[in-house]
Amino acid sequence: MELSGGEILIRSLKDEGVEYLFGYPGGAVLHIYDAIYRQDDVKHILVRHEQAATHAADGYARATGKPGVVLVTSGPGATNAVTGIATAYMDSIPMVVITGQVSSAVIGSDAFQEVDCVGITRPCVKHNFLVKDLSKLAETIKKAFFVATTGRPGPVVIDVTKDITDPDIKIPYHYPDKVSIRSYQPTVKGHPGQIRRAVKLLLSAKKPMIYSGGGVVLGNASEQLRTFVRHLGYPITSTLMGLGSYPASDDLFLGMLGMHGTYESNMAMHDCDVLIAIGARFDDRVTGKIAEFCPDAKIIHIDIDPSSISKTIAVDIPIVGDVAGVLQAMNHMLETGTKQIQKKELAAWWKIIHGWQNKKCMSYDKNSDKIKPQAVIELLHEITGGDAYITSDVGQHQMWAAQYYGFDKPNRWINSGGLGTMGFGLPAAMGVQLAYPDETVACVTGEGSIQMCIQELSTCLQYGLPIKIVALNNRYLGMVRQWQEFFYKERYSHSYMESLPDFVKLAEAYGHVGIRVEKPEDLRPAMEKAFAMKDRLVFLDIVTDQLENVFPMIAAGKAHNEMHMSPHCEMPQSSERELS
Amino acid sequence: MKRHIISILIENESGALSRVAGLFSARAYNIESLTVAPTEDPSLSRMTIVTTGTDQIIEQITKQLNKLIDVVKLLELTSGPHIEREMMLIKVVASTMAQREEVKRLTDIFHGRIIDVTPSIYTIELTDSGDKLDSFIEALAEHKILETVRSGVSGIALGEKSLHI
Numbered sequence A: 001m002e003l004s005g006g007e008i009l010i011r012s013l014k015d016e017g018v019e020y021l022f023g024y025p026g027g028a029v030l031h032i033y034d035a036i037y038r039q040d041d042v043k044h045i046l047v048r049h050e051q052a053a054t055h056a057a058d059g060y061a062r063a064t065g066k067p068g069v070v071l072v073t074s075g076p077g078a079t080n081a082v083t084g085i086a087t088a089y090m091d092s093i094p095m096v097v098i099t100g101q102v103s104s105a106v107i108g109s110d111a112f113q114e115v116d117c118v119g120i121t122r123p124c125v126k127h128n129f130l131v132k133d134l135s136k137l138a139e140t141i142k143k144a145f146f147v148a149t150t151g152r153p154g155p156v157v158i159d160v161t162k163d164i165t166d167p168d169i170k171i172p173y174h175y176p177d178k179v180s181i182r183s184y185q186p187t188v189k190g191h192p193g194q195i196r197r198a199v200k201l202l203l204s205a206k207k208p209m210i211y212s213g214g215g216v217v218l219g220n221a222s223e224q225l226r227t228f229v230r231h232l233g234y235p236i237t238s239t240l241m242g243l244g245s246y247p248a249s250d251d252l253f254l255g256m257l258g259m260h261g262t263y264e265s266n267m268a269m270h271d272c273d274v275l276i277a278i279g280a281r282f283d284d285r286v287t288g289k290i291a292e293f294c295p296d297a298k299i300i301h302i303d304i305d306p307s308s309i310s311k312t313i314a315v316d317i318p319i320v321g322d323v324a325g326v327l328q329a330m331n332h333m334l335e336t337g338t339k340q341i342q343k344k345e346l347a348a349w350w351k352i353i354h355g356w357q358n359k360k361c362m363s364y365d366k367n368s369d370k371i372k373p374q375a376v377i378e379l380l381h382e383i384t385g386g387d388a389y390i391t392s393d394v395g396q397h398q399m400w401a402a403q404y405y406g407f408d409k410p411n412r413w414i415n416s417g418g419l420g421t422m423g424f425g426l427p428a429a430m431g432v433q434l435a436y437p438d439e440t441v442a443c444v445t446g447e448g449s450i451q452m453c454i455q456e457l458s459t460c461l462q463y464g465l466p467i468k469i470v471a472l473n474n475r476y477l478g479m480v481r482q483w484q485e486f487f488y489k490e491r492y493s494h495s496y497m498e499s500l501p502d503f504v505k506l507a508e509a510y511g512h513v514g515i516r517v518e519k520p521e522d523l524r525p526a527m528e529k530a531f532a533m534k535d536r537l538v539f540l541d542i543v544t545d546q547l548e549n550v551f552p553m554i555a556a557g558k559a560h561n562e563m564h565m566s567p568h569c570e571m572p573q574s575s576e577r578e579l580s
Numbered sequence B: 001m002k003r004h005i006i007s008i009l010i011e012n013e014s015g016a017l018s019r020v021a022g023l024f025s026a027r028a029y030n031i032e033s034l035t036v037a038p039t040e041d042p043s044l045s046r047m048t049i050v051t052t053g054t055d056q057i058i059e060q061i062t063k064q065l066n067k068l069i070d071v072v073k074l075l076e077l078t079s080g081p082h083i084e085r086e087m088m089l090i091k092v093v094a095s096t097m098a099q100r101e102e103v104k105r106l107t108d109i110f111h112g113r114i115i116d117v118t119p120s121i122y123t124i125e126l127t128d129s130g131d132k133l134d135s136f137i138e139a140l141a142e143h144k145i146l147e148t149v150r151s152g153v154s155g156i157a158l159g160e161k162s163l164h165i
């Protein structure tokens, strides 16, 4: 079969099993768009801004575990996509982004809509390719998917020059079943000796702590993690990216850790004697002050990426390997071994932890005459049965969603953790809703963030995506305001959102339903009404308490046992240790 | 902060060098010298990087380099017996008889070669370890140096050990 470059590209995507292609046309990709027009295997989703194409593909990938695929034109198309590529890179999301490039004959001549796409994206991709030779196109696409989805996943860019997509130049088409790259051998099995040492150390622990991260979600290892934790009966915490890897409703789960983690998680991190980090990378939002991180602990670290190990925190037992495989090996050893956990010491450790939990660090004012953002998230959980896909933007609302939704399943919590990209939530929700048309998808956002990709309301109408937008409207760039309150003596420099649009009218102008909620008593009926509208996008503009803060909070660079607490939490209980 | 020499075999593709250079600048690693040229296998380039850092930083550098998809193999030369060589071309004023004799004498002592001569200038070629080249420059202190060109370090492991695929 002889095909042109444009046809080869689209046919390769089909043969790769690609369902959706998120994109936006332009000069350099016109031949490719013509090939799209003449088939209907790969469904193209026309976004309203290339950033949204990348976030939508990213959301699709996070929810399904399959790679997200993007097509944009050269120059401004490519640069608009960069934020989304960097977002995916920071959170290790598998994605293949195809960018058009000017014809090879004019590369380097500052041609119309030319940018050095490979150069611009190099620091924020797992790998990138420039294809100038038609005979290499199919194979490069195969390589891109292979690199994006194996090992530690990540985005891969393929920059395709316009001349090789010329409809008049055809070559025989063959899409390889497999590729190998001699310089890339991603499958890693954990070292059995290291795994044995880790299990021995774990069983000797008196104050153990388990810390799970996004790697467990990405590595499809939630089942193995659950078995592991239940077997040991040890306390477990998760990073922002790891939420859902272990059920939030389980008694062994202490809540999130880090900057806005629970009191009990952070205190247990600080006091533990053995820590096992599973698919987590010791991000600075998690560790706080490096010098005082888990000061008394021996640390075990499982990660698929060797460069994550001992990058910021030196560890005692590193295990490089795929998390599911390593956990499975550990579970096998735990089940067949004769050695037992330290029952007496563990009981004493849990007693201390229960003391910390009694502080009820997540309490907030339930009698306010203003709508409390925490209450909105708790109600969201109730109305959706805790089973929705929740995407979020970045700010206070993101932290409240993470803290109060209580994720019991992996792949349900979809947010930009590493890059912290405002504007992520709505387009990401589009990708999720396309992947799962019958599931409930809600985007928890702020009045600041939603305006960064608001144009996508139009895309949602075109493709009939019944996303529920839950906007916690505090009229502030709330997270910025919170820092200004705490660290800049309430000098609220440019964090007040003046001249907000009427979001209800805006939603209506885009052809959707808008509902404004101003009083606590109206919240439940409004939310119920919104979520009952199964086939409409509803924009819930919820006017929340303007000055609410996210608690607990560890200031940047402080230790885990130095937390700002909510004024509403209980006073310390008997076994409580003084905060330094 | 110790000096380390890292040798890598990397795919001989456009952009491979910028991936390595970009990694060093993006992660704020030191780079003292970097040399690169094709090998007997035209699909591979050999790169030699001289860097300094704590053990922890050097460990990160090697891991991050290994993570680059184009890097085929890596060897930290300074972790075992090895030899390093650098080539220097240096242009020195040698116009009086005394100057000419002295520069010639120093060149002989350092096992260099005078490769170009004018009535007022000697151009010398010297290949040795980096410190020897430094010493030669120091020894020439009395003389006016017009230009120095150093190749950057190349290195190879001694004995059986070799970096190949």
Ligand SMILES: Cc1ncc(C[n+]2csc(CCOP(=O)(O)OP(=O)(O)O)c2C)c(N)n1
Pocket (backbone or CB within 6 Å): A393, A394, A395, A396, A397, A398, A420, A421, A422, A423, A445, A446, A447, A448, A449, A450, A472, A474, A476, A477, A478, A479, A480
């Ligand atoms: C693209 C981008 N620009 C700036 C920031 C910095 N930033 C982090 S949170 C935040 C405020 C977000 O405001 P809003 O969406 O209203 O959420 P809130 O904190 O009020 O819940 C800002 C500006 C960011 N994360 N992303």
Ligand SMILES: [Mg+2]
Pocket (backbone or CB within 6 Å): A395, A446, A447, A448, A472, A473, A474, A475, A476, A477, A478
């Ligand atoms: Mg806000």
